[in-house]
Amino acid sequence: MEKIEHTTVTTNGINMHVASIGTCPVVLFLHGFPELWYSWRHQLLYLSSLGYRCIAPDLRGYGDTDAPLSPASYTAFHIVGDLIALLDKLGIEQVFLVGHDWGAMIAWYFCWFRLDRIKVVINLSVPFFPRNPTLDLAEGFRASFGDDYYFLRFQEPGEAEEDFACVDTSILMKKFFSIFGPNPPMIPKEVGVRGLPTPDALPSWLSEEDINYYATKFKQTGFTGGLNYYRVSHLNWELTAPWTGLQIKVPAKFIVGDQDIVYNIPGVKEYISGGGFKRDVPCLEDVVVMEGVSHFINQEKADEVSAHIYEFINKF
Numbered sequence: 001m002e003k004i005e006h007t008t009v010t011t012n013g014i015n016m017h018v019a020s021i022g023t024c025p026v027v028l029f030l031h032g033f034p035e036l037w038y039s040w041r042h043q044l045l046y047l048s049s050l051g052y053r054c055i056a057p058d059l060r061g062y063g064d065t066d067a068p069l070s071p072a073s074y075t076a077f078h079i080v081g082d083l084i085a086l087l088d089k090l091g092i093e094q095v096f097l098v099g100h101d102w103g104a105m106i107a108w109y110f111c112w113f114r115l116d117r118i119k120v121v122i123n124l125s126v127p128f129f130p131r132n133p134t135l136d137l138a139e140g141f142r143a144s145f146g147d148d149y150y151f152l153r154f155q156e157p158g159e160a161e162e163d164f165a166c167v168d169t170s171i172l173m174k175k176f177f178s179i180f181g182p183n184p185p186m187i188p189k190e191v192g193v194r195g196l197p198t199p200d201a202l203p204s205w206l207s208e209e210d211i212n213y214y215a216t217k218f219k220q221t222g223f224t225g226g227l228n229y230y231r232v233s234h235l236n237w238e239l240t241a242p243w244t245g246l247q248i249k250v251p252a253k254f255i256v257g258d259q260d261i262v263y264n265i266p267g268v269k270e271y272i273s274g275g276g277f278k279r280d281v282p283c284l285e286d287v288v289v290m291e292g293v294s295h296f297i298n299q300e301k302a303d304e305v306s307a308h309i310y311e312f313i314n315k316f
Helices: 037-048 076-090 102-113 137-145 159-164 169-179 208-221 224-231 233-239 268-273 276-280 302-313
Strands: 005-011 014-021 026-030 053-057 095-100 118-124 252-257 284-290
Touching (some): 014 037, 026 037, 026 076, 026 102, 037 095, 037 208, 076 233, 095 102, 095 302, 102 118, 118 302, 159 224, 169 208, 224 233, 252 302, 268 276, 276 284, 284 302
Parallel strands (some): 026 053, 095 118, 118 252, 252 284
Antiparallel strands (some): 005 014, 014 053
């Protein structure tokens, strides 16, 4: 870990913290919520040892990267803009793109907006979902799960932050890393995150040192930046109307655990296995479903995921 370099790059009007290691060609990693560059620590070490330059920024709103206050500053255009400016600043023309959770969502947007900068895309947990011209993401979740679904409970500015503040940040991180299993996470307003189960022990793939790293950073920054990705979902839906029906035309691989929250949303398994995913991502070359694996797959099955990434990018 001490070989990983940490720099701050001015990009698209913000200061972005970037962790990197290795030499070309470049693999760019995009993390999700509630995560940081640190979520890719295993992949950075694994792939850099095989001759790749691995770059994992703290995305806008997270960790040691600037966090603008307004949710409207977190659209997919802002985040992809940050990444394009980062690549320009570093003199990088094209990357192998890898994303997880919200990072996967951003990676799909990246493929929509700037296909010319991507060699291949490998996404974890979140498949590409074509834009529904009649219903945004939040309203789709409301129809399926009701108002207590976590995605909807994160929508109101300040509300989730106040709720989170009632729980020690280290305990909150343990709760978050344990709840994103096959069942939809529900956070009733009258109970809040206090009602989420706290694991008796950490899973084998997560240490107290890991929890402390995440907790320390989120204590410093708060959660607003990360929550703004949820709060801007409707604005993303409005702004991407011109992309309705557009396919993802870049070589792609998808990796998911069969216990993942997203994989178990009604209709998603059928979309992935029934031809819908391949229709919308015609260059999709491989789908890997790992048995008994939950949402934080890049940490839970670090070596296997790293090997899958290497196997795919090594072909190009």
